[in-house]
Amino acid sequence: xxxxxxxRNDERIYGVLFIAPAMLQFLVFFLxxxxxxxxxxxxxxxxxxxxxxxxxxxxYISLLQDDKFWKALMNTVYMLIPIPxxxxxxxxxxxxxxxxxxxxxxxxxxYYLPYISSIVALVIIWKWIFNPEFxxxxxxxxxxxxxxxxxxxxxxxxTKRMIVIMISWKxxxxxxxxxxxxxxxxxxTYYEAARVDGASSFKQFIKITLPMLSPTxxxxxxxxxxxxxxxxxxxxxxxxxxGRGYGVATVIYYTWQRAFKFNQxxxxxxxxxxFSLLILIITGIQLKVSGKWVYxxx
Amino acid sequence: MIYLLxxxxxxxxxxxSVFEYTLKYLFRGGKxxxxxxxxxxxxxxxxxxxxxxGACSGNKADTKxxxxxxxxADKDAAPASGDTQETPSDSSAEKTHLTFMGWGxxxxxxxxxxxxxxxxxxxxxxxxxxxxxxxxxxxxKLQAMISSGTQPDVFYCNPDYIMQLAMTGNLYDMTDYxxxxxxxxxxxxxxxxxxxxxxDGTNVNVGNIYALPKDVSAFxxxxxxxxxxxxxxxxxxxxxxxxxxxxxxxxxxxxxGEGDNKIFGTAPYSLESAIWSNGADWLxxxxxxxxxxTPEFIEALQWCADLRTKYKVAPSVSEEGSLxxxxxxxxxxxxxxxxxxxxxxxxxxxxxxxxxxMAWPVSPNTGKNAVWYGGSGLAVAATSKNVxxxxxxxAFLAFNEETQRTSYKAGQSxxxxxxxxxxxxxxxxxxxxxxxxxxxxxxGYGRRATQTFTFSTEWFSDFNSGVNSVFEGETTAQxxxxxxxxxxxxxxxxxxxxxxxxx
Numbered sequence: 001x002x003x004x005x006x007x008r009n010d011e012r013i014y015g016v017l018f019i020a021p022a023m024l025q026f027l028v029f030f031l032x033x034x035x036x037x038x039x040x041x042x043x044x045x046x047x048x049x050x051x052x053x054x055x056x057x058x059x060y061i062s063l064l065q066d067d068k069f070w071k072a073l074m075n076t077v078y079m080l081i082p083i084p085x086x087x088x089x090x091x092x093x094x095x096x097x098x099x100x101x102x103x104x105x106x107x108x109x110x111y112y113l114p115y116i117s118s119i120v121a122l123v124i125i126w127k128w129i130f131n132p133e134f135x136x137x138x139x140x141x142x143x144x145x146x147x148x149x150x151x152x153x154x155x156x157x158x159t160k161r162m163i164v165i166m167i168s169w170k171x172x173x174x175x176x177x178x179x180x181x182x183x184x185x186x187x188x189t190y191y192e193a194a195r196v197d198g199a200s201s202f203k204q205f206i207k208i209t210l211p212m213l214s215p216t217x218x219x220x221x222x223x224x225x226x227x228x229x230x231x232x233x234x235x236x237x238x239x240x241x242x243g244r245g246y247g248v249a250t251v252i253y254y255t256w257q258r259a260f261k262f263n264q265x266x267x268x269x270x271x272x273x274x275f276s277l278l279i280l281i282i283t284g285i286q287l288k289v290s291g292k293w294v295y296x297x298x
Numbered sequence: 299m300i301y302l303l304x305x306x307x308x309x310x311x312x313x314x315s316v317f318e319y320t321l322k323y324l325f326r327g328g329k330x331x332x333x334x335x336x337x338x339x340x341x342x343x344x345x346x347x348x349x350x351x352g353a354c355s356g357n358k359a360d361t362k363x364x365x366x367x368x369x370x371a372d373k374d375a376a377p378a379s380g381d382t383q384e385t386p387s388d389s390s391a392e393k394t395h396l397t398f399m400g401w402g403x404x405x406x407x408x409x410x411x412x413x414x415x416x417x418x419x420x421x422x423x424x425x426x427x428x429x430x431x432x433x434x435x436x437x438x439k440l441q442a443m444i445s446s447g448t449q450p451d452v453f454y455c456n457p458d459y460i461m462q463l464a465m466t467g468n469l470y471d472m473t474d475y476x477x478x479x480x481x482x483x484x485x486x487x488x489x490x491x492x493x494x495x496x497x498d499g500t501n502v503n504v505g506n507i508y509a510l511p512k513d514v515s516a517f518x519x520x521x522x523x524x525x526x527x528x529x530x531x532x533x534x535x536x537x538x539x540x541x542x543x544x545x546x547x548x549x550x551x552x553x554x555g556e557g558d559n560k561i562f563g564t565a566p567y568s569l570e571s572a573i574w575s576n577g578a579d580w581l582x583x584x585x586x587x588x589x590x591x592t593p594e595f596i597e598a599l600q601w602c603a604d605l606r607t608k609y610k611v612a613p614s615v616s617e618e619g620s621l622x623x624x625x626x627x628x629x630x631x632x633x634x635x636x637x638x639x640x641x642x643x644x645x646x647x648x649x650x651x652x653x654x655x656m657a658w659p660v661s662p663n664t665g666k667n668a669v670w671y672g673g674s675g676l677a678v679a680a681t682s683k684n685v686x687x688x689x690x691x692x693a694f695l696a697f698n699e700e701t702q703r704t705s706y707k708a709g710q711s712x713x714x715x716x717x718x719x720x721x722x723x724x725x726x727x728x729x730x731x732x733x734x735x736x737x738x739x740x741x742g743y744g745r746r747a748t749q750t751f752t753f754s755t756e757w758f759s760d761f762n763s764g765v766n767s768v769f770e771g772e773t774t775a776q777x778x779x780x781x782x783x784x785x786x787x788x789x790x791x792x793x794x795x796x797x798x799x800x801x
Binding site for chain 1: 437438441444445447459462466467468616617619620621755756759760762763764766767785796800
């Protein structure tokens, strides 16, 4: 009895030791900065100055009246568009990869490549592909259909569309890998039973595959939404100062500009705090709603 | 040191406990071997991650050590080369340590490293640590250093940031040093370059000096002589510069061809030059009111836009986005372009045609021309513990004759020292023939960019991001200026408010 308790105590210590590095990292690199950020959001901290004067809610009030913030927020919402697109496409890719076709491993590697490539390198290539005068896409449009392609790099609306296409393209591979792993986990017995009952393959997909993939879909949509809301590098690399009329800038880009370009760190912290809160609420709603459509086993 | 030991202890305890746990678990005789294997692998991952953490901290300790041993070696070597036994070792023990931070390409970094070596020879009791940061990360790095109180003693500082950095008390006031030092004479430096770093507590360009000009750059017009000859155009002289109409006429003659072979007469025209020479400006003389809706301003902006949309002698916005004018000119597909003195090296190596400089055209309304000049400076931190040594380093790096010579010979800049610029630089046997076009700007009609007079430059970047709609011909200059004026004014007001908050 006594020995057993000692053993349990031992195990507890080992457990704590095991998670200690991760917890420490979380504390130092996440919780402390978060607290500092919330505090700084109530001050008029200039990035170049050590002094922080407490200004109360002033930052938040001027933030809500700032046209640029609302523009950036709308642009950020626009970045959510690719999520359903790449979720559906990658599910199809995953099912294709799941078939025993020669060479499917090669495809898996190819799908994965965009995800591990450096974004700066990708942007350089995309800038070339989407170059309005001699880019690949517009040249194709011109020679095949005889139409004048859009001004991808200068017109903010088209730049946003281009970024959305790029995000989808980049994430399809990794998402497909997640789906593939989930597909492999579906016991074959379900399909056998369904086949015995005479279910068509479409019915099998609706009744078995989709529900069994729903936990993965939930995870991917949460991660995808958070990722999309944090779009930043694409904006910074494709545009100067957030595009014409601030038409491409996202909230994170706006925050970065405030903090490091215009040195309004206090104000930037207010944006960051408000936006984190928004992400938190969205994720909360997602998890709450998920009970209705996510299959969690018997 | 104690801190390090503690970390090592923790690491040791962690590794030991993980190891023991693994062994215990292995030899207790479980049932499922597979599970056991998985746990072993997990344990190994843990151990390795801890080890790699250790390796990181170990590396840091390692990098410190060679410095220490080198210092010791220096100490040992010093008496042998020095004249007496005691003094050198004493002085090396009291060596003043300076940090210097900047950005730059490989050539610039090599130049500066060589200069620092020279400085250390000239001032044997000072040692300089040179930190190089990519230009794009530079301000972020400086901001982080300032907020953690570890700013370098000497650092690059753009004119745009002088007001912000001086108001936040980060810059050492170098006025007295400039007046009393024996490394350079104040009146031998371009007044325009030195004025960049003046600030009197409210306005820039006047008052005390907060940095020294590391380099100075002028923005003149470069033209393709071969294209001029085949179009039968003679370039204007210094005494009789063109006006806008003559410039447009020349551009129309130069423009020819279609598609890939299209040759444009001119690059997009410098907005600053057009607006200032027409007697207008973005802001009033107190830098508190937007004045972009004056008829002079609108006329100048519309003229710049017309070159691209109406006369089509300059590339459109999308054509410019596909192939920048800079590259277009080098490929021989552009007649005239505004160019900075920093681009001389590129022009030397990339142009296989004859080229030269000319002055900016005058506005037909005022008969005057104008354009901006730029540069970056070397500032000394107000927190520096060795202000005198730091000032000497800044002056040495900024005004070293040898470096200035290397720099202009490499086609990177115009000398900051006036006697050198008007002397050996003009005599240098290299293109452009009309080097005076650069010097006329620095010593004459050049102006400091309007946005560097205000605390925040947000109003200016917003103006620029919107003005493309005029260049694309979607709106007229009149419509654009009246529609954005109020928004820009409120940004300017916010900038003034931020400035007042720091006072």
